[in-house]
Every structure is written in structure tokens, then in C-alpha cells.
Amino acid sequence: MKNTLSAGKSAFLAVLLLCVCGLSFAADWPHWRGPDYNGISHESEWSPEKIKEDAAPLWKANIGTGFSTISVSRGKAYTFGNTGSKDIDESEHKDVVFCFDAATGKQIWTYSYPEPLDPKYYEGGTSATPTVSDDRVYTLSKTGDALCLEADTGKLIWQTNILEVTGAENTTWGLAGSPLIVGSMAVYNVGYQATALDKANGKLLWSPSDKPGGYATAVMSKLNGKEQLVNFGFDNVAGLETAYGEIIWTYPWKTRHDVNAADPIITGDRVFISSGYGTGCALLKVEGEKASKLWQNRNMRNKMNPSVLYEGHIYGVDEGGELRCINLETGEIIWAQGGFGMGSLMIADGKLIVLGEKGNLVIAEASADGFKQISGAQILSGSRCWSVPVLANGRIYARNAGGEMVCLDVAADEKDSPAASSAAETTDKPDWPQWRGHNRDGISKETGLMKKWPESGPEIIWSAKGLGKGYSTVSIAEGLIYTTGMIGKRGVLFAFDMDGKLAWKRNYGPEWDRSYESSRSTPTVNDGNVYVISGKGSIACFEAAKGEPLWAKNVFQDFEGEYGNWGIAESPLIVDDKVIVTPGGKKASVVALDKKTGRVIWASKSIDEKSAYCSPILVERGGRKVIITMLESLVGIDASNGEILWKHKHGKKDINPITPVYSDSMVYATSGYDDGGVMVELNDDGSSIKVKWEDETLDTHHGGVVLVDGYIYGSSWRGNSNGNWVCLEWDSGKVMYDHSWIGKGCLTYADGMLYCYEEKEGTVALVKAGPDKFEVVSSFKVTMGEDHHWAHPVICGGRLYIRHGDVLMVYNISEGL
Known part of the structure; x- marks a missing residue:
């Protein structure tokens, strides 16, 4: 194991915050998979009915080739793409990090650096999503360049090529896992399991192995009362001790082409994993240093984007093009709906927000009773859509591989807002204006x-x-x-x-x-x-x-x-x-x-x-x-x-x-x-x-x-x-x-x-x-x-x-x- 912390373990443990940290609020979406890293938004004040065929986007932008989705934090939207094309010399190809005003689409800043387009049987471009934490933005390129930028200005704070400092092999299609901030660390799915850099300066903290990693983003979790990182590598899923990356448990999971791209889903002492290329899914039970299989089948095959767990059911887009709902406990298919290709989804306020591969956006009930569409519209075209849509602060953000990005207004009208209705019904507002209440008596x-x-x-x-x-x-x-x-x-x-x-x-x-x-x-x-x-x-x-x-x-x-x-x-x-x-x-x-x-x-x-x-x-x-x-x-x-x-x-x-x-x-x-x-x-x-x-x-x-x-x-x-x-x-x-x-x-x-x-x-x-x-x-x-x-x-x-x-x-x- 490569480890630069051996001399300072006790001091490091004393200050490590064993949690996923970042500055995020209620309806913000500051990193991949949202505020709780599970694909679920806390937002309720939004109107699915605003998704209509004739509704114009609030704003549009061209963000370059790639599959990075959008992060939204404190009024700003962050994403990145690659400016490369067949028409320009490869030496001129660049990754560009964009920061927009989330409400208007006005470009606030960009930061670019050389990076190949690398289109292996697909468009190429960026894969990871920016992570916003503590007034900084963290990104990762397909060839290992990890960047830390000032969130407000785009000024470079540090840049480290993880493949170079670890000696790890790259994956076939390049690095794709988004940065995960854990206390003082930035964690990446690089090397055999994961690699941690010091988030303040980009210096290597630990890296278990120089073998290639997987394509998923590591997930912070608590299994059997123990804080740990769960990481989906190229041929297994593992739980890692947080401070130093030491492996606690592993479970083998081999796929064709060594592609495990969908983040694991953790609930209690169980871990749900799913992969494409015909592999399927499984529910594991973790007990101490051992993980055992509860069930396994091919009812959900997440080739790239993960599913979402909601009220005991797994919702995801199977590689066969169907939106499916399966029972977490049994793996049984509850319902399936075609027409989404290699699409993706998130959940907010009990509703599925699904973006099909061809740019069709659908809002449906997140219900085991069957597929119940609420609204839908064709919002993107011209290039495939593999990037997960994002709902944040009354706006839906989506992009296609070619770099077209749209922002849709779905904010609830004031007259339709439950909060507005409540205010109309009563003049009494909740009141606890100081320490221990009105009389300071608790x-x-x-x-x-x-x-x-x-x-x-x-x-x-x-x-x-x-x-x-x-x-x-x-x-x-x-x-x-x-x-x-x-x-x-x-x-x-x-x-x-x-x-x-x-x-x-x-x-x-x-x-x-x-x-x-x-x-x-x-x-x-x-x-x-x-x-x-x-x-x-x-x-x-x-x-x-x-x-x-x-x-x-x-x-x-x-x-x-x-x-x-x-x-x-x-x-x-x-x-x-x-x-x-x-x-x-x-x-x-x-x-x-x-x-x-x-x-x-x-x-x-x-x-x-x-x-x-x-x-x-x-x-x-x-x-x-x-x-x-x-x-x-x-x-x-x-x-x-x-x-x-x-x-x-x-x-x-x-x-x-x-x-x-x-x-x-x-x-x-x-x-x-x-x-x-x-x-x-x-x-x-x-x-x-x-x-x-x-x-x-x-x-x-x-x-x-x-x-x-x-x-x-x-x-x-x-x-x-x-x-x-x-x-x-x-x-x-x-x-x-x-x-x-x-x-x-x-x-x-x-x-x-x-x-x-x-x-x-x-x-x-x-x-x-x-x-x-x-x-x-x-x-x-x-x-x-x-x-x-x-x-x-x-x-x-x-x-x-x-x-x-x-x-x-x-x-x-x-x-x-």
C-alpha cells in the first residue's frame, strides 16, 4: 500500500471528520448524486406540470463534449466538457470547467487545461462531475488530472495527476468517478479501490494499489456502526477504512470489459450493486469483515448510471432501455416501462425525473403501483443523453454528449405553493425567537x-x-x-x-x-x-x-x-x-x-x-x-x-x-x-x-x-x-x-x-x-x-x-x- 501518513496516524485520526462534508443547503445539488449522495433531492416546491413540449428553456449553454452532469451550489451551476473535435489538432483539445449563474445562465468564469477528447466508440470528453465543497470546486479528468479551484473565481488552487503520483493504471475508457470530499480528504476511484488526496493541497494521502480502478464514485457509509467508504472497483466491491483506505471487506464482481460504473447503494447493513454488459445486480449483507450475497439476478443492469433506492424499491434504467422498479428485498421486477434507452434518473418529492437517451424528459410517480407519467417533453436532441438530470432550486438542468445544456424553470407558482396556501390560511407563524424559546425555559x-x-x-x-x-x-x-x-x-x-x-x-x-x-x-x-x-x-x-x-x-x-x-x-x-x-x-x-x-x-x-x-x-x-x-x-x-x-x-x-x-x-x-x-x-x-x-x-x-x-x-x-x-x-x-x-x-x-x-x-x-x-x-x-x-x-x-x-x-x- 502506498501511504504517506504512517508517521502521523494518531494525529490524523484525531481531526478526521468521518462524514461526507460540503457546503450544501436544502435544494442545492453540490455534487454527484446530490446532497445525500443517493440521487434524491429534498426539494418539494416545484411543479412537474411545467414540463411541456412548447415550454422554452430558461437558458441554454454550450459546455463542450462530455458526460459530466451539473452541480449547483449557492446560486451557481458548475459543469465541464471538452472542446476537442475531429476538425482541430489534438494538441488543442482542452477540458473546460464552467461556472454559470444558476438562474440566468450568465457565464461567471471558466478554467481550461489540455486534455485529449479520447472518443473510444462514443463521443468522448469528460465523465466525472464537479464537486463543490467549502468554497472550492474539485474535478477529475479522464487521464487523472485532479483540480481544485476557487468556487467564486475559478482560480486554480492545486492540480495533481493521480495516475502519476500513484503509478496506477488507467481504465479502458478513462477515469469517471467524481471526487468525494470526506473530512480533510478528496477521494477518487483511482487504483485498486480508491485514492485519497489532501483536499487542501492535493498531496497524496493513501492509495491501496497501482492496479486500475472502477468507474463509479465512492460512497461514504456506516455499516454495522463503522464509518467506511464503499468503492466499486474493476472486479469487486469493497468497504475501506476511512482514514487510510485499508480494506475491511470485499465481494468479487467481475464484468465483461471490467466495467463497474454504477455507485453502490447502502441501506442499513446491506449493499446493492448493479452492472451492465449482461451482468445484473445483487444485494449483499455486510457483517464485520465479511460480505455475503442475499440474492442475485439480471433484473437491473445499470451499465453507467446508478439506480435510486426509494421507499424499499430500486428505480433505475436497465441497459435494455427499460425504466424498471424492483423490490429491494427480493430483486423481483415490480414494473417496467420502455422507451428510455441508456437513460438516467433522480427522485424528488416522490417523483421520478427521468432523462431518456434521446433527450426525452419524463416526470412520473415514484410508486411501486406502476408507471404513472405526470408530464414529459423532448428537451434535447442531436446527441445521446447519458448524463443524469438535476433538479435544484426550482430548475432542472440537463445536457447531451455534444455539449448542449438546458435549464428548465419548474419552480412552483406562488399561488400553488403549499407554503403560500398555509400562509393564506393562518396569520400565525411558528415562533421560537431565542435560546430555549419565548421564556428561555425550554x-x-x-x-x-x-x-x-x-x-x-x-x-x-x-x-x-x-x-x-x-x-x-x-x-x-x-x-x-x-x-x-x-x-x-x-x-x-x-x-x-x-x-x-x-x-x-x-x-x-x-x-x-x-x-x-x-x-x-x-x-x-x-x-x-x-x-x-x-x-x-x-x-x-x-x-x-x-x-x-x-x-x-x-x-x-x-x-x-x-x-x-x-x-x-x-x-x-x-x-x-x-x-x-x-x-x-x-x-x-x-x-x-x-x-x-x-x-x-x-x-x-x-x-x-x-x-x-x-x-x-x-x-x-x-x-x-x-x-x-x-x-x-x-x-x-x-x-x-x-x-x-x-x-x-x-x-x-x-x-x-x-x-x-x-x-x-x-x-x-x-x-x-x-x-x-x-x-x-x-x-x-x-x-x-x-x-x-x-x-x-x-x-x-x-x-x-x-x-x-x-x-x-x-x-x-x-x-x-x-x-x-x-x-x-x-x-x-x-x-x-x-x-x-x-x-x-x-x-x-x-x-x-x-x-x-x-x-x-x-x-x-x-x-x-x-x-x-x-x-x-x-x-x-x-x-x-x-x-x-x-x-x-x-x-x-x-x-x-x-x-x-x-x-x-x-x-x-x-x-x-
Whole structure:
């Protein structure tokens, strides 16, 4: 094995993100096979009926000879082709990477380099599809030139010929697998199994063998709980250990001409493979280091483009020209429809989008009940169409081998949009405008929610990837959903509409890049603006609807704040005309800024304690508004002038991220690391406190607590991830239960139920809220995203919002939907 990482394995493992990374949002299609690498779009706001014979394309372009399909990311469409022809000298043949404005077709930039046309019994030209990830575009030529370009400008960042650096043999028809970005690696189907380059500089990381590879794109997967790459080589399919490409398992799969071109499809512990030249398909079961065959037949023969798995059925175009539906479990043909030649397809909103070899585009139901066409039109001609069509942001992109590319408008008319209909029917918009909801108590007022989920969990409505590293949860106001993430070293504030389409995103400055690097703060929406605090103490204000920056201020620099080990995790609190921030500095402990301008209204005196990751609350006693938060102590501050009214030293440490809970003159605070909790009572005007009771059982780490009907619910720290789930009586601190369930986590409450999200395995549970016992009614595991399961769940508008790493998932939990 060729491996340049032997000396740095342990360091590399420490930073490798075992997931497919890239900046993509809801309806974008940033790489081959789409956001989830499975040929399925999350898009629902589109109209198949717009595909008509007399409908003119939105725009056209000539992109050169080839079979690369289109990638769409952040308003730009990327593809590439070859300018070669029989009429010009071979030395003048070039591959050209194109970047277009996705809406208008205006060419933004191109990048070209010498590359032969190489038409072996077909048109020749490019085969792989560009991959867009982290503001870069990665491409691969048929002769091994791997390029990395700036996505916005087309400027070359690096270029490496993989065949040269690995010594691998090329395939008969040239390299065809698209680049796959996995953490810090760019993975290619080159050599016997795959090759990985450093995505930052193109240097070789690993390459198992110098034998030829296959034509498919490697697939990132999780089989039997182990992250691995599944790669379809020239004579087998294999699972590879992600960091170094070491082979975990293989299954032999020999075809005529050594062509395995269709990506494997992974579901659970099973792998579906299919090849042309009369070979057929098979369903494999992977157990550890062994793969065994469950069934094999010739009912699906994918010669070039892969099938798509949808609701237990495989949809694909067989090399005999038929669009087929087969049962995944048995391999049985359910139905078949001719007329597509060597075509291809994708799926969106339960519909097949099929492009026939002769340029006929057909939209049909993705249903096992039979072929049911919805619409169709001849959109391309003159050259064969082997490239998969792409739906992204209300537009379908397609091309033929000769280089004709068309963009079709299929955006749903506003009057036909489900979102528009919903808005017409109600004036109430879902609202969760800040950390832990309206009252910062983790309580949702939602009703009519499911009291039991399906076995597989609630239906996922949409997901958005590419949020970067972050533990921020979401805020929701005026039809937009806000969250933060860390991309590179910068913090990014995202705003999505209710259908998961990116409305805008803005950089708000450097984020926390030390221990547990990520964004922490949940945005606060108030009076048409949105506020966010970075892990390094900068606070920024943006116009909520469009994201226009209004002001920014670094209160930690201004007031000589001192960071804790994990930066700043506070979410802004709005009090009347003030935004509250806790620098915990030598010059001030808590600061109030004018929410419209950022100027300092007041700065409390310093109590010589660091900011301790806590987001404050506001209470009112005897006409006095009191800000309550935790530095190293539990502190009460007069909201009008910043006067420190009282403080209570709780626990032995300076790690106090739990937002206090208030009810009827009483304040409960808790901390992890064995510190436990304390209940204090405010006097009539909030100017002093007395301790009512203390408890050692519920020492919540950072998962929050909720108060429901006189009982406090949360999870304890106990050896970190092994904590229990606890219920305390509010009045007395009496332990009602102390229950072991997987591990500690975070929670919220709605409609009689606790929504508990444990951090060890990522299980979300629906638990009855009651002091008698911890009773899990339903549960499911979060499978998307990476890193710690630390972001708190949110329930708003009949939906459950779960943030895990760079992915936001939205589930339908309404009883009536």
C-alpha cells in the first residue's frame, strides 16, 4: 500500500471528520448524486406540470463534449466538457470547467487545461462531475488530472495527476468517478479501490494499489456502526477504512470489459450493486469483515448510471432501455416501462425525473403501483443523453454528449405553493425567537403533537447540510429559521425559510478555534433584527429578513474579558431597548448595549469572575426587572442600571452553562461535575435572596433543565456521558426518580411530553412528563451529521428541530399532519 501518513496516524485520526462534508443547503445539488449522495433531492416546491413540449428553456449553454452532469451550489451551476473535435489538432483539445449563474445562465468564469477528447466508440470528453465543497470546486479528468479551484473565481488552487503520483493504471475508457470530499480528504476511484488526496493541497494521502480502478464514485457509509467508504472497483466491491483506505471487506464482481460504473447503494447493513454488459445486480449483507450475497439476478443492469433506492424499491434504467422498479428485498421486477434507452434518473418529492437517451424528459410517480407519467417533453436532441438530470432550486438542468445544456424553470407558482396556501390560511407563524424559546425555559406551548412515533421515528420533512461545526440550536421568527456554524475559522449566521431553502447567510467574525472548536451561540431575534455572540466574545446585529449587517462590537476586548477553556457560549438576551452580554471582565461583569446601535448603555462593576458559558434570563419582582445569570456565582443584576443586587457562590468550579429556571419568586440553578443544584428565593423586589434547598443528584452538565407541573427534569453529569435522567420536586428538591438511560443529554418539553436527546448515541426519545418514572414511549436515532450530540432540540410549528454538527434536521411531529 502506498501511504504517506504512517508517521502521523494518531494525529490524523484525531481531526478526521468521518462524514461526507460540503457546503450544501436544502435544494442545492453540490455534487454527484446530490446532497445525500443517493440521487434524491429534498426539494418539494416545484411543479412537474411545467414540463411541456412548447415550454422554452430558461437558458441554454454550450459546455463542450462530455458526460459530466451539473452541480449547483449557492446560486451557481458548475459543469465541464471538452472542446476537442475531429476538425482541430489534438494538441488543442482542452477540458473546460464552467461556472454559470444558476438562474440566468450568465457565464461567471471558466478554467481550461489540455486534455485529449479520447472518443473510444462514443463521443468522448469528460465523465466525472464537479464537486463543490467549502468554497472550492474539485474535478477529475479522464487521464487523472485532479483540480481544485476557487468556487467564486475559478482560480486554480492545486492540480495533481493521480495516475502519476500513484503509478496506477488507467481504465479502458478513462477515469469517471467524481471526487468525494470526506473530512480533510478528496477521494477518487483511482487504483485498486480508491485514492485519497489532501483536499487542501492535493498531496497524496493513501492509495491501496497501482492496479486500475472502477468507474463509479465512492460512497461514504456506516455499516454495522463503522464509518467506511464503499468503492466499486474493476472486479469487486469493497468497504475501506476511512482514514487510510485499508480494506475491511470485499465481494468479487467481475464484468465483461471490467466495467463497474454504477455507485453502490447502502441501506442499513446491506449493499446493492448493479452492472451492465449482461451482468445484473445483487444485494449483499455486510457483517464485520465479511460480505455475503442475499440474492442475485439480471433484473437491473445499470451499465453507467446508478439506480435510486426509494421507499424499499430500486428505480433505475436497465441497459435494455427499460425504466424498471424492483423490490429491494427480493430483486423481483415490480414494473417496467420502455422507451428510455441508456437513460438516467433522480427522485424528488416522490417523483421520478427521468432523462431518456434521446433527450426525452419524463416526470412520473415514484410508486411501486406502476408507471404513472405526470408530464414529459423532448428537451434535447442531436446527441445521446447519458448524463443524469438535476433538479435544484426550482430548475432542472440537463445536457447531451455534444455539449448542449438546458435549464428548465419548474419552480412552483406562488399561488400553488403549499407554503403560500398555509400562509393564506393562518396569520400565525411558528415562533421560537431565542435560546430555549419565548421564556428561555425550554417549554413549548405547542399542542396536537404525536404521543407516539412510528417505529422508525417521525417523518423527516427536510434537512440542511453544510452548516459547519456548531452546537448552536435554532431560533424561529417571521417565517425564517436561524442558526450558526463555524466554517474554516469564521462564524456564519444562517437563515432558512420554512421549506429549508437558504434565505441568506452572513459571516459574523472569528469563532472559537481552540478546545471543541465550533459555534456556540443561538441567535436571538427581536424587533426585526437578529443578534449573535461569537465564541470569542464579539456580538453582531443583522437585519433579520435580509441579513444586512447593522453593527458589531467585541465586548470582551472592550471590557478585558477572560475566556474560559471553551470560549463563550452565551446567547444574547434582549431587555427592552438593551441587549445583554456577559464579558466577565476586569472592567465589567455584565454589559447592556443599545440593541439598535451597539453603544454601551451601562456596564456593571466587575465581580472578578469569568463568564461561565451561561445564557441569562429576565424576571420581574415588585416592579423591578432583574437579570439572572451565572458567572462563577449565581448573580442578580438590576436591568435598568447594571447594579449587582446579589450573588451566591454555587459549587466549586467556574463551569456553569445551565440557564437558570424561575417560577413564583424561586430560582433554580444547577451545574455539572458533581456540583449539583440550588434553589434560592427572591425577596419582594428581587434585591436579595435566601437559599431554600440544595441537591447533589441533578448536576446537569450542559443539557438544560425544564420545570413542568411542579417538577424539574434533566440529566445528571455522573462520569460525563454516563449520567442518569432525574426528576426533582420543585418545592423541596426531593428526588422523584434517578433513571439510567443510555447517557446524559439535553431536553425540551411540549404537550405533556419530554423530548430527550442523549449525547452518547444520538437517540431522541419521547418520554411522558411525570414524577413516577422515566418512561420512553418512542425513540429514534439521529443518523445525519457528525461530532457531539449537544445542540438542544426545538419544538415549533408542529415540527421537531434537531441540529447535529453541520446538519439541521426537521421532523414532522404534528398529530394532524
